[in-house]
Amino acid sequence: MSINSIKNTVQKFISYEVNGLPLFFYSLMSVLIIIFWKMGKLEAMGIIGAFAFMWAIGFFFYAIGEKLPIWREYVGGGLIMAFIGSAVLVHINIISIEEADFLKAAVIDNKLLYLLLVALVGASVLSVPRKVLITSLVLYVPIIIAGIAFAMALGVTAGYFFGIPPGEIITMYVLPIMGGGNGAGAIPMAEIYADVTGKDESVYYSFAISILTLGNMIAILIAASLNKLGKIYPSLTGNGKLLNTPNEPELGDEPVIENSKLNTQGSLFFVTSILLLCALLYSIIPAIHLFAWAVIIFMAFNALDILSIEIKQSMQAFSEWGMKVFLILVLVAIGLKTDLNTLIDTFNLTNITIAFFIVFGAALGTGLSAKLFKCYPIEAAISAGLCMANRGGSGDLEVLGASKRMELFPYAQISSRIGGGIVLMLAGYLFKVLV
Numbered sequence: 161m162s163i164n165s166i167k168n169t170v171q172k173f174i175s176y177e178v179n180g181l182p183l184f185f186y187s188l189m190s191v192l193i194i195i196f197w198k199m200g201k202l203e204a205m206g207i208i209g210a211f212a213f214m215w216a217i218g219f220f221f222y223a224i225g226e227k228l229p230i231w232r233e234y235v236g237g238g239l240i241m242a243f244i245g246s247a248v249l250v251h252i253n254i255i256s257i258e259e260a261d262f263l264k265a266a267v268i269d270n271k272l273l274y275l276l277l278v279a280l281v282g283a284s285v286l287s288v289p290r291k292v293l294i295t296s297l298v299l300y301v302p303i304i305i306a307g308i309a310f311a312m313a314l315g316v317t318a319g320y321f322f323g324i325p326p327g328e329i330i331t332m333y334v335l336p337i338m339g340g341g342n343g344a345g346a347i348p349m350a351e352i353y354a355d356v357t358g359k360d361e362s363v364y365y366s367f368a369i370s371i372l373t374l375g376n377m378i379a380i381l382i383a384a385s386l387n388k389l390g391k392i393y394p395s396l397t398g399n400g401k402l403l404n405t406p407n408e409p410e411l412g413d414e415p416v417i418e419n420s421k422l423n424t425q426g427s428l429f430f431v432t433s434i435l436l437l438c439a440l441l442y443s444i445i446p447a448i449h450l451f452a453w454a455v456i457i458f459m460a461f462n463a464l465d466i467l468s469i470e471i472k473q474s475m476q477a478f479s480e481w482g483m484k485v486f487l488i489l490v491l492v493a494i495g496l497k498t499d500l501n502t503l504i505d506t507f508n509l510t511n512i513t514i515a516f517f518i519v520f521g522a523a524l525g526t527g528l529s530a531k532l533f534k535c536y537p538i539e540a541a542i543s544a545g546l547c548m549a550n551r552g553g554s555g556d557l558e559v560l561g562a563s564k565r566m567e568l569f570p571y572a573q574i575s576s577r578i579g580g581g582i583v584l585m586l587a588g589y590l591f592k593v594l595v
Contacts, residue, residue, distance in 0.1 A: 181219060190216035203262050210266030211489060214246075218488040221245030233558065239342065240369065242488050246495030247366075247503060260496040267493040268361065276482050276490065277348045278438065278454050279431045281584070283479030284340075284577040285458040286472040292574065293462050299533055300544065300571065303526050304579040307545045308338055308586075310525025311518045318517035322510050327594035329514065335587050336368035337375035337518050340580015341552020346372055347490060348451045349587050355449070356591040362497035370506035374515040376555050379546040382523055383563035386546075390538045398536035400567035402543060422470065427478035430471070434458075449588025455581035519549040539568060547572035548579045 174184045193212040196202055202209050225231055225241025232238075249255045255263075267273060285293075312334050319329035331353075339345030350365035390397035398404060438453040448456075461467050523545040530540035546559045547568075556572040 186215075186219060190220075197259075202259065207266045207270075210263050214263055214267070214489045214492040217246060217249065218242040218492040222488060239488065239491055240373070243369065243491040243495040243498070244500075244503070246492045247498040247500045250496050250498075251500040255496065264493045264497050267489050272486070273347075273351065273490055274450070275431060275435055276486050277351065277451060278435045279427075279475070279479045279482050281348070281451060281454045281581065282431060282434065282458045283476045285455065285581060286462055286467065286475055288462065288574060288577055290462055290465050292570065293459070293578065297463070297578075299535075300574055301578065301582070303529050303533055303535065303540050303544045304548060304575060304582065306529035307522040307526040307548055308334075308579075308583065310521040310528075311338055311549070312521070314521030314524070315514060315518040318514045322514065324510075324514070331587075331590055331594050332364075332367060333371055333511075333514055334518055335583060335590065336372045337515065337549050338522065338579075339372075339583045339587070340548065340576045341550070341555060342369065342372065345552065345580050345584070347487075347494075348584060350494070352449050352451060352584075352587050353591055353595070356588070357595055360497060362494045365494050366498040366503050367506055370503060371511060371515055372551055374507070374512055375519050375549050376551040376558070378512075378516050378519045379550045379555065380558050380562045382519060383542055383546050383559045386523070386538050386542055387563045387565070396536065397538040400539070400565045402535050402539040402568060402571055404531075404534050404536050422474045422477050424474055424478045424481065426471075427474045430475070431478070447589065447592075448585070452585035452588045455585055459578075459581065519546065522546065522549045539565065539571075543568040543571040544575050544579070547575040548583075550576075552576050552580070 174182075176183050189212050193202075193205075193209060193216055196205055196209060197213060202213060205212070219242075221242040221244075222238030224245070225238035228241075231241065246255075250257070250260050312330055315329045315334045316326045319326065319333075335349060336346050339349055346365060346368045350361040350368060353359070353364040354361040390399070434454060434457060435450075438450045438457065441453045442448065442450040462472075523541040526545035527537040527541035530537040530544075542559065542563050542565055546563075547556045550556060550559050556569065556576055557566075560566045560568055560572060
């Protein structure tokens, strides 16, 4: 074998990737950090050691979760597997409580999470085209609000029969289900909970993600049922068309900017500036939480057309990179402080029943209010109701696939992003009043 062929073989080996992850560099990092861990030198490496260790275990569990079809489609895939897998490692004493405290502090306690979450919120809001945002605020958001109100009402009613107070139903059940998913929903909600109550965010997140998972499964089943209902009562459905008008407005995406024109470095400084501004506003007006301020500011930027397309899509690119690299650290950190027994106990008949009533309430409220805004009830129930009550992006695809209405995807994105932002704004106030 020639030197060039050996060189090419080595280069291919080093550059080999699995789902975008450079396998050689990941393996090298993992082996080295495990050596440090076994030597008892993990904390000596500081934040770099903590990140490397959590990436090592996080991406390992992520790969497993993405390979299991049922888990990927109904539970949440690799990210949720990273969360639960980390909890298992502490539960069986592979990772000590002291090590778990150190690892969590490296991600959560230093507010790095806040930077990521503001970027996620900003990218979600700015990804909605301006014209669509303005139209939805007038036409579509009132339907979403009706869904939230009905979800609360039916949830509280179900909670009454199980002896659960209304405040607990709204904060622990309705908010996570209707919050727009995991990354821009349950995780920032857990941070708001920790900020308001002083308790650990893992207390809220472990319960919230369980309820959100139940809600996502129920939303898929109800979506399939609504498809059948539309065949029985054709007057209730537009067969994939939301507006009951002659010409439905086009909800196309904005032009795509070339990667060479995107400025992710600028986005980092922009997000940092917005985070500091939100923190300042929160200190002046604490009734509105920091993340709620982020939603308000980014919605104003988008509606007033202040930011260029280049800046918006740079934010999207920065957010996607942050999601891939850092969100898994967050889920591992929270998982390390989660009581596995409490997580398992969440999946019981009481919670399943309450989750059903909440999701059904979201579909019922949006369906009943649809005609007031010249929308078809079934399409409104699916896009504005069920796509609010699932786990976000992938949940939207599952719900629309089950209902055979993929044409509603643009509206589903509004539900998950703008609707989720509305729930996030409500959370800051409701936690203070009801918890």
